[in-house]
Amino acid sequence: MYSVGELLRQWRHRRGLSQLDLAIAADVSARHVSLVETGKSRPSAEMVLRLADQLHVPLRDRNALLLAAGFAPRFPERALDDAGLSAAYDAVRRVLHAHLPYPALVFDRRWNILMTNPALDRFLAGVDPQLLTPPVNLVRLGLHPRGLAGLVVNLADVRALFRRRIGRQLATSPDPELTAIYEELLAPGPADPPGPRIESDVAIPMILRVDGRELRLFSTITTFGTPMDITLDEIAIESYYPADAASAAYFT
CATH class of the missing domain: 1.10.260.40 (lambda repressor-like DNA-binding domains)
Incomplete structure (x- = not known):
């Protein structure tokens, strides 16, 4: 201790x-x-x-x-749908709904998915049901061969992005369970199959091959600015946007 x-x-x-x-x-x-x-x-x-x-x-x-230091904790931790967090929960639901027809989801500090909007459902149709048993982990869902990895054309780029983000997170706030996920799915190992060279002056997109076409998506992260609850301090909303007109047309 x-x-x-x-x-x-x-x-x-x-x-x-x-x-x-x-x-x-x-x-x-x-x-x-x-x-x-x-x-x-x-x-x-x-x-x-x-x-x-x-x-x-x-x-x-x-x-x-x-x-x-011998003092009582100051910051509560409640489920996101707890009555005490009703205003924040409503705000999150509004963000998810407002982002339609594009996908958006909410995840916690261990990258477990807490909420999604309906636009994500079409991408989960071919996922192994075991990977969709709560808690659904976004990293495992995205990189597991029976998850979304089979749809991702530039898997090496996506894996490298996860590796950087989670590596930075662990460096600043260690967590045993997240470390285990990192070692399982992101630790150095056999090289990913090469994907297309991505040239973009905005953001490196994730490329998905769905319904015979390639969709290019980039994402943004939204967090609460001044949380006083542990749950709100640890969640993030990831919103995906089409990176080109053809990808936008698929959703609209």
Whole structure:
């Protein structure tokens, strides 16, 4: 069991900050940061949260810091459809619906899909039902041979994108379950079959071969700006857009 000082030092190292850097950002003395990290000073709950804020610590881990310092957690975790999150849940539903006729989905910190809009359904028709048993993992769904991998023309590009995104996520916020998914599906191994060379001055699209035609899609990520609930802090909405007129015509 780590002390609060040890946990703060770990987060500071992940962010590549010195004690002086953190002290300046949090408007405290470097000596105080040092005393907290070495356990010679017991920080208040407010000080723990101030340092955590400057270190961009996720809300789940801020609770862990508070517990390590002897304080009660401050941030609740509720299901997305909990009555207490009704306004946020309604906002997410509106975003998904407004994005029709194009696909959009919501996933959590471990890339488990929480919600989708109906435009995604047509792409799931040939997926192994076992991969669609909740919780459905977006990475596994996209890269598994019995998932969507058979539809993806530029699979190497898509795998590289997942590898970069999840690699960055794990570097800043380690998670054992996400690490297992990374090692299962994204760790270096046999090369993916070569796909077409993608030339684009906007974004590298994902190319799907569906119904005898190739669809080119790129995506954007939407997150909550100032969440105070762990669930909202950890979810993201991925919205897919057609990258050319032919792909747009398929949906419309």
